[in-house]
Amino acid sequence: MAVFEKPHALIDVPLHYCPGCTHGIVHRLVAEVIDELGIEGKTIGIAPVGCSVMAYNYFNCDMIEAAHGRAPAVATGVKRADPENNIVFTYQGDGDLASIGMAETVHAAARNENITVIFINNAIYGMTGGQMAPTSLVGQVTQTSPYGRDPKLCGYPIKVCEMLSELVGPEYLERVTVNNVKNVRNAKKAIKKAFQNQIDGKGFSLVEVVSSCPTNWGMTPKQALDWIESDMLPYYPLGVYKDRSAEQKEAE
Numbered sequence: 001m002a003v004f005e006k007p008h009a010l011i012d013v014p015l016h017y018c019p020g021c022t023h024g025i026v027h028r029l030v031a032e033v034i035d036e037l038g039i040e041g042k043t044i045g046i047a048p049v050g051c052s053v054m055a056y057n058y059f060n061c062d063m064i065e066a067a068h069g070r071a072p073a074v075a076t077g078v079k080r081a082d083p084e085n086n087i088v089f090t091y092q093g094d095g096d097l098a099s100i101g102m103a104e105t106v107h108a109a110a111r112n113e114n115i116t117v118i119f120i121n122n123a124i125y126g127m128t129g130g131q132m133a134p135t136s137l138v139g140q141v142t143q144t145s146p147y148g149r150d151p152k153l154c155g156y157p158i159k160v161c162e163m164l165s166e167l168v169g170p171e172y173l174e175r176v177t178v179n180n181v182k183n184v185r186n187a188k189k190a191i192k193k194a195f196q197n198q199i200d201g202k203g204f205s206l207v208e209v210v211s212s213c214p215t216n217w218g219m220t221p222k223q224a225l226d227w228i229e230s231d232m233l234p235y236y237p238l239g240v241y242k243d244r245s246a247e248q249k250e251a252e
């Protein structure tokens, strides 16, 4: 009896990610959700620029490569071209989504565009070698902040879920992480809800996944998972930041 199988929506090839990087876990969760919702043939993913730039090699659905940060704009076009049939998700890092792509993110959320956004917050620019990201923590040592991020010089890290929750537009915003089994399970529930919302026509759903980058953080995989708990989560608390349908139901 098979007790473990790779989801069908994930192509059976080795991933190029570094040891201990959590991109692979999130890929798997997205693929499991696509399988469980039976939407593989309808799903179109928008790959970002960043470590997951080659996500099109891993997901078994149609994939499009967007210019850096522009995934929500590409997703908008693809979704609107055939809203009844296309299930569209973007998969973006924090440099991609919260720096160069911030305008696309905010406006897609404000329009309540009916898309699903998977946002990988690893507090660093991974692909380019560990520069400071808009989400790097105060004091965090990166290639471009060798003495630690100084807010006087670089400002404060951006809390994307909190910021977007002030908009009227978005349907659903949740922050999760994948640093232990319980949190991986919760992350999957959030990702599934973000896809289900789109199927139900509810609108913009973003799941922020607090993720690890052991290579650029200069840590072992285990230290990186612990650093998520000790340093990332106090600044980026997990939870639901907006769930408009649930709020409406409560109000009724």
Ligand SMILES: Cc1ncc(C[n+]2csc(CCOP(=O)(O)OP(=O)(O)O)c2C)c(N)n1
Residues within 6 Å of the ligand: 049, 050, 051, 052, 068, 092, 093, 094, 095, 096, 097, 100, 120, 122, 124, 125, 126, 127, 128, 133
């Ligand atoms: C228009 C443009 N500007 C800059 C770059 C260089 N670049 C490639 S990846 C990247 C940042 C990636 O960081 P992030 O989005 O956090 O993803 P990660 O690699 O950490 O998964 C940058 C700035 C680019 N490819 N295109």
